[in-house]
Amino acid sequence: MKAATYRGxxxxxxxxxxxxxxxxxxxxxxxxxxxxxxxxxxxxxxxxEDYEEGAPVGHEPMGIVEEVGKxxxxxxxxxxxxxxxxxxxxECEFCRKGLHTACPNGGFWDGPxxxxxxxxxxRVPQANGTLVRxxxxxxxxxxxxxxxxxxxxxxxxxxxxxxxxxVEAGDTAVVIGDGAVGLCAVLASxxxxxxxxxxxxxxxxxxxxxxxxxATETVSSRGEEAIEEIEExxxxxxxxxxxCVGAESSLETAATVARPGGSIGYVGVPHVEDPAxxxxxxxxxxxxxxxxxxxxxxxxxxxxxVLQGTLDPSPIFTKTVDLDGIPEGYEAMDExxxxxxxxxxxx
Amino acid sequence: MKAATYRGxxxxxxxxxxxxxxxxxxxxxxxxxxxxxxxxxxxxxxxxEDYEEGAPVGHEPMGIVEEVGKxxxxxxxxxxxxxxxxxxxxECEFCRKGLHTACPNGGFWDGPxxxxxxxxxxRVPQANGTLVRxxxxxxxxxxxxxxxxxxxxxxxxxxxxxxxxxVEAGDTAVVIGDGAVGLCAVLASxxxxxxxxxxxxxxxxxxxxxxxxxATETVSSRGEEAIEEIEExxxxxxxxxxxCVGAESSLETAATVARPGGSIGYVGVPHVEDPAxxxxxxxxxxxxxxxxxxxxxxxxxxxxxVLQGTLDPSPIFTKTVDLDGIPEGYEAMDExxxxxxxxxxxx
Numbered sequence: 150m151k152a153a154t155y156r157g158x159x160x161x162x163x164x165x166x167x168x169x170x171x172x173x174x175x176x177x178x179x180x181x182x183x184x185x186x187x188x189x190x191x192x193x194x195x196x197x198e199d200y201e202e203g204a205p206v207g208h209e210p211m212g213i214v215e216e217v218g219k220x221x222x223x224x225x226x227x228x229x230x231x232x233x234x235x236x237x238x239x240e241c242e243f244c245r246k247g248l249h250t251a252c253p254n255g256g257f258w259d260g261p262x263x264x265x266x267x268x269x270x271x272r273v274p275q276a277n278g279t280l281v282r283x284x285x286x287x288x289x290x291x292x293x294x295x296x297x298x299x300x301x302x303x304x305x306x307x308x309x310x311x312x313x314x315x316v317e318a319g320d321t322a323v324v325i326g327d328g329a330v331g332l333c334a335v336l337a338s339x340x341x342x343x344x345x346x347x348x349x350x351x352x353x354x355x356x357x358x359x360x361x362x363x364a365t366e367t368v369s370s371r372g373e374e375a376i377e378e379i380e381e382x383x384x385x386x387x388x389x390x391x392x393c394v395g396a397e398s399s400l401e402t403a404a405t406v407a408r409p410g411g412s413i414g415y416v417g418v419p420h421v422e423d424p425a426x427x428x429x430x431x432x433x434x435x436x437x438x439x440x441x442x443x444x445x446x447x448x449x450x451x452x453x454x455v456l457q458g459t460l461d462p463s464p465i466f467t468k469t470v471d472l473d474g475i476p477e478g479y480e481a482m483d484e485x486x487x488x489x490x491x492x493x494x495x496x
Numbered sequence: 497m498k499a500a501t502y503r504g505x506x507x508x509x510x511x512x513x514x515x516x517x518x519x520x521x522x523x524x525x526x527x528x529x530x531x532x533x534x535x536x537x538x539x540x541x542x543x544x545e546d547y548e549e550g551a552p553v554g555h556e557p558m559g560i561v562e563e564v565g566k567x568x569x570x571x572x573x574x575x576x577x578x579x580x581x582x583x584x585x586x587e588c589e590f591c592r593k594g595l596h597t598a599c600p601n602g603g604f605w606d607g608p609x610x611x612x613x614x615x616x617x618x619r620v621p622q623a624n625g626t627l628v629r630x631x632x633x634x635x636x637x638x639x640x641x642x643x644x645x646x647x648x649x650x651x652x653x654x655x656x657x658x659x660x661x662x663v664e665a666g667d668t669a670v671v672i673g674d675g676a677v678g679l680c681a682v683l684a685s686x687x688x689x690x691x692x693x694x695x696x697x698x699x700x701x702x703x704x705x706x707x708x709x710x711a712t713e714t715v716s717s718r719g720e721e722a723i724e725e726i727e728e729x730x731x732x733x734x735x736x737x738x739x740c741v742g743a744e745s746s747l748e749t750a751a752t753v754a755r756p757g758g759s760i761g762y763v764g765v766p767h768v769e770d771p772a773x774x775x776x777x778x779x780x781x782x783x784x785x786x787x788x789x790x791x792x793x794x795x796x797x798x799x800x801x802v803l804q805g806t807l808d809p810s811p812i813f814t815k816t817v818d819l820d821g822i823p824e825g826y827e828a829m830d831e832x833x834x835x836x837x838x839x840x841x842x843x
Contacts, residue, residue, distance in 0.1 A: 243756055243757065246756075246757055248756050248757040248781055250756075250781065251756030251757065251780070251781065313783075409590055409593075409595050409597075409598030410590065410593055410595040410598065415778075418778060419771075419774045419775075419778055421771050421774060422771075424766075424768050424769075424771035424774070427766045427768060427771070428766075430787075431762075431765060431766055431786065431787050431788070432787060432788065433598070433787065434595055434597065434598065434785075434786065434787030434788065434790075435785075435787075436660075436783055436784070436785035437783070437784040437785065438781075438782075438783035438784065438785075439778065439781065440777075440778050440779060440780060440781030440782075441778070441779065441781065443781075
């Protein structure tokens with residue numbers, strides 16, 4: 150079968166890989182119908198993170214179950230399913246706690262012996278816990294599938310930022326970052342009832358989408374100027390800050406604009422050399438909570454809203470490619486020509 | 497009047513300063529009867545932090561009110577009082593929220609125009625909000641006063657660590673650091689009902705005191721070995737970690753031993769160049785909450801326990817000096833001959 154494969158920085162190719170098979174009784178094998186390219190894939194694409202040469206890539210799978218191991222009871226062949234970027238058993242302490250990314254029986258798609266989701270087929274370990282089944286009624290509705298696809302990562306991640314920042318009805322939330330995760334964090338904040346959502350980013354087109362997603366105000370300036378603008382809009386600082394980038398500058402902005410005693414939710418892997426943000430963080434007594442989003446924990450709740458028609462993150466996909474178009478998709482993301490690229494293998 | 501004065505690294509002298517007077521109608525002037533030398537005073541004493549030459553030092557005042565401005569109604573001359581390390585108005589958004597260290601009308605004792613507490617007298621701005629009155633019945637009971645003195649800083653700070661780490665009845669808490677704050681964090685954790693308190697430090701005598709304060713286990717190894725020991729004692733990681741040092745190594749230990757989804761309370765000013773602790777912190781999804789402790793917020797609650805006889809942090813004072821003995825007190829703290837030094841000006 151064909152799969153997108155890492156060959157070095159700026160070099161992702163479609164190559165032939167062995168077709169995945171059931172290896173454990175808890176495995177399923179799915180035919181991937183939809184997947185996506187993630188902002189976090191750009192770390193290895195840009196050579197900023199190590200990745201094994203020749204390894205498959207991608208961690209946002211949606212597809213049709215082809216085969217299941219004998220211990221799999223939650224799904225059966227023919228089911229439309231999706232999975233988050235983490236594999237999880239669904240029954241350990243951490244899965245029960247809603248922290249599936251810490252499952253000791255799980256792992257991540259780029260781990261040893263596990264495939265990548267940007268491929269024709271994928272072996273899914275711990276299928277009972279890892280997979281989410283799309284109800285039959287919606288299983289072939291393309292619009293619904295495209296709205297569900299972001300639940301594999303960015304929508305769950307934006308929601309995690311909002312949860313970690315304690316966003317509740319009536320709150321004012323500041324979302325830092327206008328990438329796919331930041332835009333989903335705007336949607337998540339509105340969905341949790343935020344009265345005001347201030348989206349902070351550097352791209353006018355993305356901030357426009359933030360407004361469509363419910364942002365009441367946008368800030369496009371940088372550094373000190375952005376901080377002043379946010380502080381003015383929040384009467385001195387925000388009680389709820391969603392840090393959706395992970396860069397030094399965005400962490401510093403988040404820590405500085407947090408109101409004393411406020412909550413910062415952060416979901417971008419911190420890429421920090423100079424930890425200057427720790428000083429404003431400490432002196433504001435703001436909480437700093439985040440990590441890899443347990444998207445599995447949020448899947449049912451978010452899917453319910455998608456099926457009801459009250460949540461639709463699919464406008465973040467501004468480009469669609471087929472399997473062979475994946476290398477072109479990486480280029481478009483790298484050059485910021487696309488906010489997020491969908492891979493539709495059925496097209 | 498005489499006051500301890502900073503003259504450079506390792507050089508604190510008793511010098512003559514103008515006797516403080518009421519400057520604002522919200523001021524009080526107190527005659528200091530008890531104060532202390534703080535671990536955080538060692539930062540400037542060791543030249544690791546800038547401090548104005550010739551400025552008075554100390555931030556843990558207890559004394560007798562001598563004079564009050566016309567808007568002060570909470571205390572009157574003759575009252576025994578103490579104050580935290582922060583000046584606070586008691587009526588702004590942040591004081592109402594219990595975050596007196598963020599009071600925009602307040603400040604800290606070492607700020608411009610404000611005296612130090614290691615002095616014969618002290619002007620107290622925002623006296624209504626800043627001062628805590630000791631009930632008359634206990635106002636001259638030396639044992640009670642010595643047990644109350646740590647509420648000016650370290651006991652409130654240890655309690656803040658426990659609150660930020662979400663310690664509740666039945667929990668297992670890991671306290672990192674065996675200085676005065678760490679020891680008070682042990683007391684605070686027990687007081688909040690922790691079932692197990694694991695004290696981590698490098699000094700056998702202090703860990704002994706931690707046991708007297710209620711620690712059920714102690715860990716005295718360092719680095720990797722300490723981490724392994726804590727993880728074994730906590731069956732894989734602790735849900736409640738109290739970081740009471742602020743050093744790179746202790747932050748890394750805290751982030752590493754935190755159980756996924758757990759809570760880290762940190763109260764030592766982070767002195768960090770290499771932010772390696774951010775990686776385990778992120779991947780554990782543990783919350784990281786702390787800052788300068790709003791000791792004023794906790795004063796009544798902790799005082800109540802001291803007066804009931806159920807809380808006594810005074811054993812952290814392992815040396816007592818008079819005003820002229822303050823330079824010797826700094827030396828003893830610097831050389832770790834004393835855990836914490838009390839200054840008794842009435843002796």
